[in-house]
Amino acid sequence: MSSDNIVNAFFSVVNSVKKTAFTADIIGLDFHLGGDLGIDSREMLEIWYDLEKTLNIHIPDGEKRDRYTVQDVIDLLEQKVETVPV
């Protein structure tokens, strides 16, 4: 899966959970989940849940902690998507 597809999947899930209309054009990868996107830690768990389903990956809860920016999330998703056996 390409990096763009992962970014798009991220915004699609965020928009569905938060009822927002964020796109990669207006949200920088260095934007913060909380301060910039208004996502709190509980909502983020919901977003992780949907991302795991959409991308068919599994991320242990411990690895979801201490991710502050959009980039932090995308990095982990890319790493997990790459390691999924084809």
Add this chain to the structure above:
Amino acid sequence: MDSRGLIELERMPFKDRLTKQYSFYLKELENGYMMGREGFGPVGKTMKYKDLHTDEFREVLVFGSNSYLGFSDHPYVKEKVKEAVDLYGIGTGGSPAFSGYTRQHKELELRLAKLAGHEDAVLLPGGYMANLCWVNGLMNNNDIIIYDKNSHASVINAIKMTSVPFYSFDPDNLDEFEKLIGKIRSRVGNEKQIFSTVEGVRSIDGKIIELARYIEICKANNIIIILDDAHGLGTVGATGKGTLEYLNLIGQVDLRMSTCSKAIGAQGAFVSGSKELIFLLRNFSYPYVFTSGLAQPTIAAISAALDLLENEPHHVQQLHANVAYMQDRLEQRGFKIIRGESGIIPVFFEQDGVVRLINKELYRRGLFANIMEYPMVPPGLERLRLSIMSIHTKEEMDRAVDMIYEASRLVCN
């Protein structure tokens, strides 16, 4: 339950969710549910607690109470409370904004303010309310708050309730904190007010961060600082005034919150600060304005505990000596712990999932302790959370360590 299970549960229709959660609870009860164990008698180093499977109450050794100095059952405190009841009665009959504010409240608030080197303070019915109070009274959606990632649930809930934009930071990585401030300032300019909060003594492990540097960074960036020192009062500092005394930083933060329900042995909490900041809380913070004032026995109990802190320094000194003794004894028996500064000692075990079994075995053997499991703490960092009291004897601490050693061997082997 991991986060996937939690989200699946949350997305169920309400009636299904209720049925599932209640049936889970009933199953846990059959297995000996450990939450909300029922005690009887004064809070002390030994107490009667109800057996998990019968209605029998039996005496256990308590290493799980936040009454670190034993003031909840101190004869002087009890005497002062009885006097206050005779003089002033019980309830205040209203919120502090209406009829529920008395001379006793004002005198105590000023006394508590002095602890942090501040001009004024407000009293609230609990630490949760106190955190709601300062967020709600000071901020709105035109401001920004940068909060400690370890902040209590009450701070997070207050942020949601107030709609103030929020960023979290790791207090163990102040370089990143500084970079984050720079990034926010470059976006919003210098006019917007930024607030930041940090825990004094960390509630999960009793550690204290590099607070002097944190304060320096905040001051250089015109950030209003709120210190959450819920666990610090009565446990930290030579005379128990808290984290600010311990680090020689009294007067250096804008607001300080501490609870009176832990080492102080009573109930309630306070927020202290400058006259202007406290004016905002007193007049505009919903959790203060719309809650009844603290009852007179509570005011008297807090005041009496402050008398003891001032006049009898041996309580705090003994707590510090006991904590060091217990930390040494646990390490000598090979336990991995964190050597913090407060009355809390976290004890770690090699596997996840064993700590609740160890705690149940401890309770069966006659030791009351608490545990912290995921999601309260990160996966892999489950812990037994021991609370040490100044009134514990060496013999009782030795007995507790022996019980923990034996229970952990039984469960882990």
